[in-house]
Amino acid sequence: MSGTKAAQSEYNEVSLGETCKRQRMTSICYEENLRLIPRLPDEISIQIFARLPRVCYLNMRLVARNWKAVMMNPELFNLRKELGMTEEWLYLLTKFEDDKLFWLALDPRSKIWQRLPPIPNVVYEEESRKGVYGLLMRNMVGQSNNLTNIIMGWLWRKHALGQLPFGGCAIGTADGCLYVLGGFSKASAMRCVWRYDPIANVWSEVTPMTTGRAYCKTSILNNKLYVVGGVSRAHGGLAPLQSAEVFDPCTGTWSQVPSMTFSKAQVLPAAFLADMLNPIATGMTSYKGRLYVPQSLYSWPFFVDVGGEIYDPETNSWDEMPIGMGEGWPTKQAGTKLSVVVDGELYALDPSSSPNSGKIKVYDEKEDAWKVAIEKVPITDFFGADVCNNMDSFTSSSSESMEESAAVVWKVIAETNLGHAELVSCQVLNI
Amino acid sequence: MASAPENEKNASAPEKKTLTLKSMINNEEFVVDEHVALQSVTIKNMVDSDCAGDVIPVPTISGEILALVIEYCKNHANPSASEDDLKKADAGIVAKDIYTLIDLVLAANFLDIKGLLEVTSQKIADSIKDLPHQDVREIFGVENDYTPEEEAAVRAEHDWAFEGFP
Structure with missing residues (x-):
């Protein structure tokens, strides 16, 4: 009965009747101007907002400043969850002919349909990100100054319609947000990670991966975002990665995960094949509390399936995938599973x-x-x-x-x- | 056939406690069965703590709104009402203009009737969801405190998101 106290005070008001009412009216007179809806306590207004379809929020933000603040407040979305008002939306990343990426x-x-703001086109070198500038940029973006974002968005639209970075990025979701991980920019594999927060409708950069990766695979397990494999630029060519790491959205940090062993690839019949063929993860799915990673050997553009491995977070180790599972895993194209x-x-x-x-x-x-x-x-x-x-x-x-x-x-x-x-x-x- | 339950009802009538709710806005009085009125947590707390007299004054709620609240409570105090019946009845109660709904949601909040608060909030949300923001401002009497630049930026974000889709 947590409500008892409040109810008790209400009861006092009831018995005091008119006098109390008048007092209340005067005391909240000033506050009323700051209310979301002048005639209603904010608590009720928020109850109403939480019951609006999510697609209305961008429009409702236009009503007033404090409306916008509430529409962008995670508390409102917690209430939606409590009330069972959450909505499943589909997010599509599409690529147009000119390599333009659109969410x-x-x-x-x-x-x-709603268009998502573009990822701000702040492409800076890997090195500078380590410096103060990178920190500053991240803070700026992190504060999600909307105006800045919009301006960045317009600039991007007008001047950067060409090649977008993030070709070969991996896409994941965690904690109600979209994540864009790595990819190529100016032919180097990036470490950067962008997060789209649908509540604020903005992209912001989060802690970069420890390794630059393009075409890595990602999946969510126990509310953490895992990435495995992918390729990086090395010695003028593409080098496949066996390493893996995991992002915790709560702490915003990356931790190392043991590298895939590719045990199957170790037992190739001829040594020269092993030199030509690179092992690579071709998919990843979180299934029954473990991560299932089908793997291939490739010598671009040829892919040979070699089963796969399973990561168990409890033992923090990789194990071989059952043979039938690995061999029968349907392939989409170019080894993607x-x-x-x-x-x-x-x-x-x-x-x-x-x-x-x-x-x-x-x-x-x-x-x-x-x-x-x-x-x-x-x-x-x-x-x-x-x-x-x-x-x-x-x-x-x-x-x-x-x-x-x-x-x-x-x-x-x-x-x-x-x-x-x-x-x-x-x-x-x-x- | 019809007389038997009638008698029964009469027989049990003296045991049935009633409460009188009085709107302090227009002094209208409503006599309601206690178990109906007790759906209001506020009233229940008063009764439980023996603070309720014969007439319970209800400030800030008009007779018109109080009647709706009591109708809701009656429906939901009926144990034989099916979920469907209640849904229909609720829909009827909240089929009102937005200003009445605002009064109703305030009453539901004041009297602490969770179900009524929920259906009324939902109805208010439904009635504004497709409205342009200017109309929403007007209906609720919300002052636009954006600077023109700020408003343009928020609008640009909105238009960018939705422009060009069928």
Whole structure:
């Protein structure tokens, strides 16, 4: 009965009746001007705000300063969680012909699309980031001065439409935020990590990875963001990375994870092959409390699957993946292995060579085999071309829920004509 | 057939305690069964601590609003009401203009009736969600304290996010 005290005081007011009311009115007269809604206590106003669809918030920010402050306050989103008002949105990273990267968000309920602000184009050299300048920049961005961000955004739009950094970046989600990790910039693999906070609608830079990585794999496990592998620039070529590290969004720090052993790659039949072929992680999925990393050997552009390894956070060590799992893991293209866990089951999309005949497979742990879960996946034009995007196909391949597929019901969640666009990543945030 | 339950009701009537709620705004009085009124935590605390007289004065709440509150409490005190019935009844109670809803949410807050507070807040949210911000300002009497530059920046962020989508 935590409310007893408050109720008690209210009761006093009841019995005191009019006198008290008048007193109250005068005492809050000044405060009323500062209230979110003058006639209501802020507590109730916030209850109302929490019940608004999330898509309204950008508009409601325009009402007044304190409205904007509340709409950007994590407390409001905690209340949404308490009230069960959270909404799952789909976030798509798309790449246009000219290598422009665009983030889009889709509210599946209202079918409203929202464009995310671009990642501020502050490309500075790796070295300078270690210095004071880097710190300053980070602080500036971290304070999420909106005006600064918008201006940066406009500048980016007008002057930097060409090559964007972050080609080959990895995309993950943690703690209700999107993360863009590493990638190439001016041909060097970057350590930088950008975080998009949907509450503030801004990008900010967080602690960089200890190693510059492009095309690394990322996944969330126990609320921590793991990255494994990828490539870095070395000796004029691309060097694959076996190392791994983990980001804790609560502390904002990176810690080392033991490197993958690639034990399979060690037992190649001929030594010369080992020189030519590089081991690389081709996917990563958090499944049953461990990280499953399928691996390949590659000599660009050829990939040879060599099973994979499993990271167990409890023992902090890598172990070999069951043979059937590694060998049967469906491959998307160029050795990329996408998968998703829905209701504890591991699914992967097997796109096959001809359009409209993709399958969804599910991993059977007992038999150590991948089995067809859904025969026909209506993927229209999965790769590029004139995409009138069927978002479902994206959902199935790269993220979220195949809740729909569980009922073998496919529906087009939403369509939009993005012109010539390629889907780079697709994530779901529930806030 | 009809007379039997009628008799029963009459027989039990003397045992049923009632409370009188009096709006201090327009002195309107409402006689309600105690178990109905007790859905208000505020009233319950008064009754529990023996502070409630025969007539409970309710300041700041008009008779019109008090009637709605009592209707809500009656519905929710009925043990045979199904969830669906209650939903429909709630929807009927909050099918009011925004100004009435504001009074109602204040009453629900004052009388501490959680369910009513929730449905009314939700209804207010539903009624403003599609409105332009200028209308929201006007309805709630919120003063625009943005400088023109600030407002332009917030608007630019909004327009950038939504422009060009069907």
